[in-house]
Amino acid sequence: MNHFNYNGKLYPEGSPIIGADNRGLRYGDGLFETIKMKNGKLLFEDEHFARLWKGMKVLEFDIPKHFTVEVLQKEISALAQKNGHEGAARIRLNIIRGDGGLYDAKNHLPAYIIQTWPLAQGNGEWNSNGLVLGIYEPAKKSCDILSNLKHNNYLPYVLAALTAKKEKWNDAIVLNTHGRICDTTIANIFIIKDNMVYTPSLQEGCVAGIMRRAVIQNLLESNWQVVEKEIAITDLLEAEEVFLTNCMYDIRWVQRIGDIVYQNGVTQKIFSTIQPTISQ
Numbered sequence: 001m002n003h004f005n006y007n008g009k010l011y012p013e014g015s016p017i018i019g020a021d022n023r024g025l026r027y028g029d030g031l032f033e034t035i036k037m038k039n040g041k042l043l044f045e046d047e048h049f050a051r052l053w054k055g056m057k058v059l060e061f062d063i064p065k066h067f068t069v070e071v072l073q074k075e076i077s078a079l080a081q082k083n084g085h086e087g088a089a090r091i092r093l094n095i096i097r098g099d100g101g102l103y104d105a106k107n108h109l110p111a112y113i114i115q116t117w118p119l120a121q122g123n124g125e126w127n128s129n130g131l132v133l134g135i136y137e138p139a140k141k142s143c144d145i146l147s148n149l150k151h152n153n154y155l156p157y158v159l160a161a162l163t164a165k166k167e168k169w170n171d172a173i174v175l176n177t178h179g180r181i182c183d184t185t186i187a188n189i190f191i192i193k194d195n196m197v198y199t200p201s202l203q204e205g206c207v208a209g210i211m212r213r214a215v216i217q218n219l220l221e222s223n224w225q226v227v228e229k230e231i232a233i234t235d236l237l238e239a240e241e242v243f244l245t246n247c248m249y250d251i252r253w254v255q256r257i258g259d260i261v262y263q264n265g266v267t268q269k270i271f272s273t274i275q276p277t278i279s280q
Contacts, residue, residue, distance in 0.1 A: 051208065061097070141174050241266050
């Protein structure tokens with residue numbers, strides 16, 4: 001049986017830990033990080049914890065001295081070992097505020113939940129079949145101080161994911177409030193045209209993805225031209241190639257969006273060039 005960690009204690013999967021007054025449950029008052037573990041090592045751990053600490057500052061958590069990166073690293077490693085997942089695992093670290101109403105939080109200390117799951121064999125390999133995506137429009141992502149964070153107010157992504165499942169898409173593209181491309185339910189998005197690589201800028205409301213930044217940095221170091229900009233739906237549909245990035249799957253080629261079919265020659269070249277670097 002799998003276990004999870006709640007504030008430093010291990011519980012069997014399914015154990016009740018949160019009451020009805022919890023602000024994470026009531027208001028989505030919290031943040032999360034999804035981190036890949038490989039051979040007992042957390043990949044991009046410095047970047048993940050830096051984003052988490054930045055997010056806690058934005059959400060005005062009071063961070064006690066004993067709540068440190070080193071403590072969380074040890075807790076994650078111990079849980080992965082307990083569950084037998086240290087070889088290849090997906091780690092979810094959720095930070096939530098405790099009990100209270102909107103104006104009367106009991107305190108502003110971070111409570112945390114750590115969970116682990118094994119990663120499937122072949123994770124991070126080239127996806128030769130390609131992904132099928134659709135564009136979700138009814139709920140849009142705002143562009144504000146919360147947009148770049150991985151926070152627990154996830155409703156646009158939740159609804160987009162429900163639509164993707166219903167339509168048999170692999171993922172759904174989420175738009176921002178300006179009607180432009182933001183990201184997908186679980187990934188950042190890149191397009192290729194005329195040997196140029198484009199991705200929505202952080203000002204467009206997308207999550208500040210750890211893999212997004214790593215891919216941009218590696219592309220620039222490999223002398224690719226990368227532009228962060230506003231991307232309209234027409235730009236996406238007129239692109240030659242499209243790929244997604246996140247920390248669990250690294251780089252994945254998009255084969256089709258609606259009736260538009262994309263090539264993969266440049267994406268595969270990019271994958272072959274930088275995959276050995278980002279998967280270590």
